[in-house]
Amino acid sequence: MKNSQNINKGIVFLLCMLLVVSMVSGCTQQTANSADESTYIAGSYTVEAEGNGGPIKLEVKFSEDEIIDIKILSQAETTGLGDNALNSIKSQILDGQTLDVDTVSGATNSSKAIITAVEDAVKQAGGDVEVLKNNGTKKENEGKVVRLQADVVVVGAGASGVSAAIAAADEGAKVIIIEKTGVIGGASNLSWAGKFFNSSAAIESGLVVDEEKTIDDWIVNNHWRVDAAAIRQYVTKSGDTYDWLKEKGYNTTYMNFGGEQLHVLPPYENREETLKRMLAESVENQGGQVITNTTGKKLIVNEDGDVIGVVAEKIDGTTLEITAQNVIMATGGYAANKEMVKEAFGFEGVNGGLGQNIGEGLEMSWEAGAKVPDNFGGQMLHQTLARATSDLKSNYESFKASYPLMLSYLPNFMNVGTSGARFRDEAATLTAVAAANTSAFNGPYHYVVVSKSQIDSLIAEGMIGVNAPGLPGLPPEFYADFQDQFTLDNPWKDAYKVLDSMVENGDGYKGDTIEELAKNAGMDVEVFKETYNNYKNAINTGVDTEFGKNKEYLTPMGENGPYYAIIAEINNLGSVGGLLVNKKFQVLNNNRIPINGLYAVGLESEGVLFNDTYVGNGVGIGYAFTSGRLGGQYAAKEILKK
Ligand SMILES: Cc1cc2nc3c(=O)[nH]c(=O)nc-3n(C[C@H](O)[C@H](O)[C@H](O)COP(=O)(O)OP(=O)(O)OC[C@H]3O[C@@H](n4cnc5c(N)ncnc54)[C@H](O)[C@@H]3O)c2cc1C
Missing domain, CATH: 3.50.50.60 (FAD/NAD(P)-binding domain)
Known part of the structure; x- marks a missing residue:
């Protein structure tokens, strides 16, 4: 199987080589200062960009021809994930003298932040960002x-x-x-x-x-x-x-x-x-x-x-x-x-x-x-991710930005597939591999449905309010930056605001009624209505005839909207x-x-x-x-x- 990215890079490189022949100039060595043929105005430039956990501050040092060093002066990215991404991208930029680098999976915001900050430094140093982005890696030893x-x-x-x-x-x-x-x-x-x-x-x-x-x-x-x-x-x-x-x-x-x-x-x-x-x-x-x-x-x-x-x-x-x-x-x-x-x-x-x-x-x-x-x-399907998390992190502190993620790890909410049909005993969310594979059988993502009365309970009493059996089983690196707030009784302040932002960002849906939610989320309205009625029946009788969920996890949904559908995706850790x-x-x-x-x-x-x-x-x-x-x-x- 061919990799189109590599092919594209190859084509770009060939085009570049043709240009080299005709222009007799280096591929990545764009002339910023034509008087002395240098690429950059040598010196150190301090730049900043917003990462996942706050601003990332860098000092980028240039010679006339190269980016010679990138010093990370300060950052507050997730330990082991975001900070590794910064280092990985830093070495790719330095080794390749390129801004054509891939973001690191799971650390997209951190990756984008360092790339943006270096772009800014390149501009300040009189370099050409587009050239660095388009030429791909510098291959001066091609043929050797x-x-x-x-x-x-x-x-x-x-x-x-x-x-x-x-x-x-x-x-x-x-x-x-x-x-x-x-x-x-x-x-x-x-x-x-x-x-x-x-x-x-x-x-x-x-x-x-x-x-x-x-x-x-x-x-x-x-x-x-x-x-x-x-x-x-x-x-x-x-x-x-x-x-x-x-x-x-x-x-x-x-x-x-x-x-x-x-x-x-x-x-x-x-x-x-x-x-x-x-x-x-x-x-x-x-x-x-x-x-x-x-x-x-x-x-x-x-x-x-x-x-x-x-x-x-x-x-x-x-x-x-x-x-x-x-x-x-x-x-x-x-x-x-x-x-x-x-x-x-x-x-x-x-x-x-x-x-x-x-x-x-x-x-x-x-x-x-x-x-x-x-x-x-x-595949190694091992975790559930809420699509909303990384977008929410640009506006909310990590604990709040992780509300949708935490909900997707608790067994107390109705889970439905894209058609609106329920597909599992939600207790599967308590075991990482079961959570991931039951969802994957059902499609690329599912919805976690939360109702007004459940959100009100979360706001009033935290996760205890919805009878959570324990803390959501997130991998430790997911809650490393809000460990002190990650307790069962911490009230979920601003929960409506956060969920509304999720909807605005296109990472979930909202409806004042069950029908409206189904319509907005693209589910089949009749399928979802039937699912909801069966689930309500299970809540009322304490017996889930469809999937056998323990009645402890059948948390009441109340009678009124709004209702939210959170998009929960499966994380593939590797083939x-x-x-x-x-x-x-x-x-x-x-x-x-x-x-x-x-x-x-x-x-x-x-x-x-x-x-x-x-x-x-x-x-x-x-x-x-x-x-x-x-x-x-x-x-x-x-x-x-x-
Ligand atoms: C976010 C995350 C969390 C995880 N958490 C856990 C956990 O808690 N417990 C657990 O048991 N497992 C966990 N896993 C899975 C575990 O990390 C992997 O199964 C294991 O590390 C795989 O090791 P590996 O050496 O086979 O592959 P990798 O670690 O993927 O190493 C492969 C290396 O080969 C390099 N490479 C690729 N192509 C080429 C090439 N053409 N030429 C040269 N080099 C190449 C890559 O750059 C990479 O460095 C997790 C995985 C991820 C992604």
Whole structure:
């Protein structure tokens, strides 16, 4: 599958090259000051733009030809999400000398703010923003080829790739790890916790999981259509990953999460640095290299069909031809490739994963003969998002802006699909995976319906007023900036104002009557009226004959409007699978025989654990580190055998 963005960039680049020939001037080196041929008026410029949590203040430093530094003077973005986005975009701008950068999923406001602020600085420095936006990345080394050699080359530096590189280096292999962006750690930098079964910390705390039962249940719950050996390996070996990470200084904190053994990742602000240090101590110490801003493009395959390396492209256009005995694919899937997700899974929802994961690793592996697994298409649907949140954040403090989001995580409100029909026991909202998948079955989004009497109760008494069974189960990073207000009895001041703003922004609907709400939201009026009457009946009798919702959650809706319909969307944290692997993480061909020299870890191979979609808690992280650790070891050991 081709990526139109890359193609466009290619076309732009070619056009630019033609211009270079005719004008004999550099692509990105627009002349701002024609008298001395310089691009910028050298100096430092202080600029500001409104981010998600308040103003972002930067100092941008220019030489006559380049943006040489971007200093973030102050910011109040969400820890681990917004601040990571600032750093990621900062390095993309600096490395590429471009403003043609993608916003980071889940941190759109923060991303836009830094881009806007740098644009302002470019203008002040006499540069041409349009040129920086249109030319794409600066590729002054197009045509230059550099040949490198390693024992193992790892493509992608998320949790799985970093672990694979370190484990292989620790076995004595010379490793090169390449990463598309300037950031090390991938989605792990945004994640909360991982599952390492029966880790020493879990056992010490007194919670021991019955591994045989866990494996049996896992297989049954996935309808047996999974790789039992892979599941056994993960369940029995992931505990060691906890100790391995601890030894390396990547300290996770064990917690008993309702009987599940979760391990909370290190503080967001230390994670990337810790992974970089770990790579330095193992990979670079062994003579290997960590090469960022470099995209794996194609596998090198010899006449016997063995994979013997990878061709990659650096951001400056340099082609790297890296030959190696084994290549480990750790490219994190294709969730940002909407077309591919739609084709594989039928899902049209939101990509909450990394914007750069567009399936390149899968494409190059399939091209080299890898099998497309029979269960290909699974996704990591894990959370509900209210479409309103990010728009509301421009006008309201985070707590208020999150009213629609919190409502979508509570079981006390009627949930309907786009037709107006109810589709589930809303208690499904209490479990992240159930919440996401029940909704996804029903379409790309659903509506959470709230009535006047319910809003009045929220205003008077907070969430206690609507009988919320507990705080909405938002991921911690979602409420990090309003933790002190996130209590059950905090009254929801200005709730009508906030919900009216949601409607004005086009992120939800309002009606003074049930019929009007249905009409405004584009539901079928008759379907919604019948749904509403049945639901009212359940509230009145305490018996939900349609979906069996517990009567505790059948919160009265009163008799009067207004009524609101909140658009609740499903967050896809990543695609799951695409390469079939054996227990050594060797990629299999159509005959299910290992392709010599090719391995896959992390999300790229995670389809061995799940039937049609992800049903785990902490498995994404647990498997990324564990498959990386084991895959790296196997790949290095195979070389030592050769
Ligand atoms: C917001 C968010 C929250 C999450 N929370 C949790 C959680 O709490 N617990 C949990 O278990 N799981 C969680 N997950 C899922 C978990 O983070 C992932 O399953 C896991 O980190 C995947 O690791 P990976 O190494 O396979 O892929 P990634 O982390 O995606 O890494 C892939 C890397 O490859 C790079 N890359 C892509 N293409 C190329 C290319 N062509 N060449 C070179 N490099 C390339 C990417 O830039 C990236 O750095 C969350 C995911 C997200 C997005």
